[in-house]
Amino acid sequence: MTTDTTMTAAVYSRFGAPEEVHLDQRAIPSPKPGEVLIRVHASTVSVGDHRARARDIPAGLGVLAAIGLGVLRPSRPILGMDAAGVIAAVGAGVTAFAPGDRVIASTGGAFGGHAEYVRLPADGPITRAPDTMTFEEAVTLVFGGITAQCFFTQVAIGPGTSVLVNGASGAVGTAAIQLAKQLGADVTAVTSGGNAPLVTSLGADRVIDYTREDFTAGGDTFDVIVDCVGNAPFSRVGRLINPGGALLLVISDLRSMVSSRWHTRRSGKFVTWNVGRPGADDLAYLVSLADSGRFRPVIDRTFDLADIVEAHRYVDTGRKRGNVVLRITHLESDAIRPGAAGTKK
Structure with missing residues (x-):
């Protein structure tokens, strides 16, 4: 159970089947100077999460994958390459964001999105969430959207x-x-x-x-x-x-x-093959399209964090359409709804 100092996260300690992923309690990270702490409300279970968990790596890339993912066991036990939520705290020197801001972010190869909190550099690929979308919709802009956008800019x-x-x-x-x-x-x-x-x-x-x-x-x-x-x-x-x-x-x-x-x-x-370095501007462009109705979120299925194994099983089928969304946190408060009182603009 979540406390003031711990959070619930989906973790894995061995590479393999979806059943290797389970819920555990981890310490809530504290933002260092230049970082933000996001209270996560939604993430996605992507093909990137599948590849990392199952070590399903394209031919010839095993050594590179081992460097990034770990050799004998996962070096990053919390998967999740994106996050949508609310800024919970900011580190020293951060002025672009404040507690209460609704944001979306790409965690990329650092992972970490499948937890109640994630810590990220404030100058990384993070931007304010679309006012017109819920967190579950907004997070769909990140993994697929930022990948396609960064390729197209080339x-x-x-x-x-x-x-x-x-x-x-x-x-x-x-x-x-x-x-x-x-x-x-x-x-x-x-x-x-x-x-x-x-x-x-x-x-x-x-x-x-x-x-x-x-x-x-x-x-x-x-x-x-x-x-x-x-x-x-x-x-x-x-x-x-x-x-x-x-x-x-x-x-x-x-x-x-x-x-x-x-x-x-x-x-x-x-x-x-090089996607480049995704940035906040790329996400902001996607948000502008979404807010003007020119980019539509595509959600196949939504799973609760407690059903993380089922989410991985579904992604493993290779039949998902668009995004599989992971619902992380639910607050019975208007503060998490777009345009509601108390929401930062």
């Missing part, structure tokens, strides 16, 4: 640009569709036929059902291909990319990472 997308999103129904794919449409692109979504209504509702102009058609077998070409699956390396799709176009490898194995610069130089087509 390429030129405008009216008439043809963009193909491979794996269009996941967290990154649903965000990529919406962000590309905001820039005026013509979007082709590759997904299963059952997900066609979803991706069409998000703005996809054309849907390719991968269970019936190989998108690489046709004669169509594209200015930008976004691979959210990991099965579209340059060797397979390079001929589908128009001169001067780009391949954005959201999921990539070591071979594709190592060869990306060589393919870029040789072909004149930009190939990258």
